[in-house]
Amino acid sequence: MIDRFPTFKAGHIFNKYPYTIEENLILKYDKINLEYPCRMDAMAINPAAVCYNDNLIFTPGEVVVSLNRKIKVSVEIISETGGLIEISERTQRKVLIKHAYKIMSNTLKVNPSVKIDVDSSEIIKHCGFGSSSSTIAAVASAINELYGHPISNKDLIKFLASNHGEEISDENEEDLKMVQCIGGGATNGLTEEGIIIIAGKATSIAKLKYESDVLIGIPKDFKTKNADELMKLEEENLWKFKKTGDEYAEKIAYNLLHKALPDLCNGSIRELADIVFNYRFNMGSIENCSFVYKKMLCEARELRKLYENGNCEFLTLSSVGPAFMAIVKDNKQKQMCKETMEKIGMNVIETSICNNTYEVTDKQERKNFWKDKKTAKEFTERPISQYIINEIEQILNNKEIQKAIDVGCGGGRYSRFLKQKGIDTLAIDKYKEMAFSLREENINFIQANMDNIPMDDDEFDLILCIGVIHNAVTKKEFIDTIKEFYRLLRNDGYVVLSVFTNDVISDDLKCIDDSVYDVLNKSPMVLLSKDEICEIVKDIGFYIDKKVDEHITNVGTGKRNVYTIRLRK
Structure with a gap:
């Protein structure tokens, strides 16, 4: 048995891609530029399943909301061979880029020399945006595009989710920390529609195209922690996640099946919003996540009134926080949510739901x-x-x-x-x-x-x-x-x-x-x-x-x- 949530070298593959890849893949493009959306993780369907397991495949399921906040990636071929990777100076979190490049090259059985540039200025790391998994997925998707998309989107989601890691520190560009990945950060950019329910092994079982504005509140005084520090804190609190899952998972699953899924089929998110709100605010989820930010419970007491009083359509903490997200239907709701968030000391980001997969913004065909x-x-x-x-x-x-x-x-x-x-x-x-x-x-x-x-x-x-x-x-x-x-x-x-x-x-x-x-x-x-x-x-x-x-x-x-x-x- 390996150590609980270990560190590992960038590029290490824990779970190999299970299908046959064509030998001697031919480069289709010299350069791919794409924009990849990030997400909000509205809830885990069974939080007990985020606890450690030996195969490092995590199956709690989750509710994902895809956002029009984009990671911009450019991958350019220097040579078909050589295995060299040049990462631009402005690119942050270089170890994530290395990891994506190495696991894709290994899986596709290719060895290109590349230049990679990543602009993640729209995304705040370790706040609930899925910035790590979306960054890895964005670079992996660009490499997949270079070779003509040999791995399908649904298979790429599973592969990336089962080989995830996050940077230990800004200085360490070689090692990653094993972190649970349910698949949301890959799913939101590799799946059409903006509201997605994931179950089992990173599998989308329901999705809905939903047009709406979104407000995200982040505490002004929040100081970002690195993955190693966060995981130590999370490990100390995993018993709480397990307790919540053991107590409420069956109820949540029943309500999703018999209330939320039929409602989604009719174009509504009302039942899903109720389930998410109850999980976060009434079943102990926010308390379980409060190790991330000590004022989280106080914020939650003020913010819950927005949903209870009908001033937003959907309200949740994202992942383990500290970002809270509100989906609003009109300017009146938007103004009320914004004022409330600002009043309790939050910076407010205004965005909207993204109902599309990543977008290739430029590509240069391979000159052969x-x-x-x-x-x-x-x-x-x-x-x-x-x-x-x-x-x-x-x-x-x-x-x-x-x-x-x-x-x-x-x-x-x-x-x-x-x-x-x-x-x-x-x-x-x-x-x-x-x-x-x-x-x-x-x-x-x-x-x-x-x-x-x-x-x-x-x-x-x-x-x-x-x-x-x-x-x-x-x-x-x-x-x-x-x-x-x-x-x-x-x-x-x-x-x-x-x-x-x-x-x-x-x-x-x-x-x-x-x-x-x-x-x-x-x-x-x-x-x-x-x-x-x-x-x-x-x-x-x-x-x-x-x-x-x-x-x-x-x-x-x-x-x-x-x-x-x-x-x-």
Whole structure:
């Protein structure tokens, strides 16, 4: 059993994402800007369930009101790889941003280098706005958007809620404190409608679009505590939460089911407001939370009159406070609530209910070198290399080749040559844009990644891979591609492999990971030594039949060492 409410390193995943994520996700955008709403946590349905448990999944349920107070996030790609994170100077609570970046990168199996900027000036931390969970959810949502939204909103809510933490102090940018998360801070920005009821494992069971103004009162003399200090105080008072839950949870659940939910279905919040008010003001909830701010009970005695006298539609403490929230229907109610809050020493924030998910305010589509029409045209018109043609001719003289595959065919120059020789030829490329001309020439083409080719074992007599395999995103993809060649090749078949090596590293290359180099204005590539390449192919089962060629070429942005070998199985 782990320590109660432990500290942990940013990026640690307690509960893994339970579903399969597609391998080798492709970046859809270079930059995502979005605005993410915060929330008020009106009540816990069963406060006893906020107590510690071993799986760190908390299921008390809650009533959430989403607000038009936004966290503004910008995530911009520096490189597809490298795992570097640059957080702007003005961004506060950097450890939360690191946590969101790391758990999303780990789950999506990506490793981008990014710039992140977060403007949370509209949100006051540790006051009941859900600022921590909404900040994490905002950054996580932006990263999810960069890759085309592979994780659905409802699944992202559950994942974030079960891997939540809050900063220990402003100075500590590496560690987080485990804090219970019911899911409201993620739900409010990932769910349409502004009033939401959550039950079980961060699941929305009811929601309502409700247009209304909201007033939030925060004591002027309140001093924010850090998460570590708050959790120590909360742990000392958890027995009170449990006592309230044990005494009232069944009654609350019954009233929600038979009163509030039918009422919500008819567009009204009256029954829900009554349940929330009774829980907060009459069942001991505010007293349970008073460790946060010593004057909370005194404030509650004055504020409760607003609801009892019909001067607001909905009144609650948010989370454990100290913020109180009132939903008002007209200017008369608004003025009465504002005056009362100010009279007891509160700063008043005026806002409204947010009935939408987060909003993407700007996005820049990914500029992909291999999808550019100019690139495709250049590779289509590029002449074939004579030494490759000579090698193919020599192979044809030695062995009858019935079926061949051109892996990473690009513009298709070698696919055409093979077809002209009467060989049944399949061309494949990761980017269909590169092979636009092959369709016109009736050459078989499949769009596929080179490490996952949808063909049967022992299908081909000859595999060509000319100037392609170094475009792997990782060393693992490089090795998996060689394994895929071994699977596809018939016994006694040939592979002609032409690859860039690390013998020449020009100024346009920057090493950002294990053998992975960032390339100016292009996708990254994997550059290995000749010895390492030879060791990889031998370990997989090939033998090197011949060293075909080695030379240095200029690719425009810099020089590359080109190494070509012939493999046999």
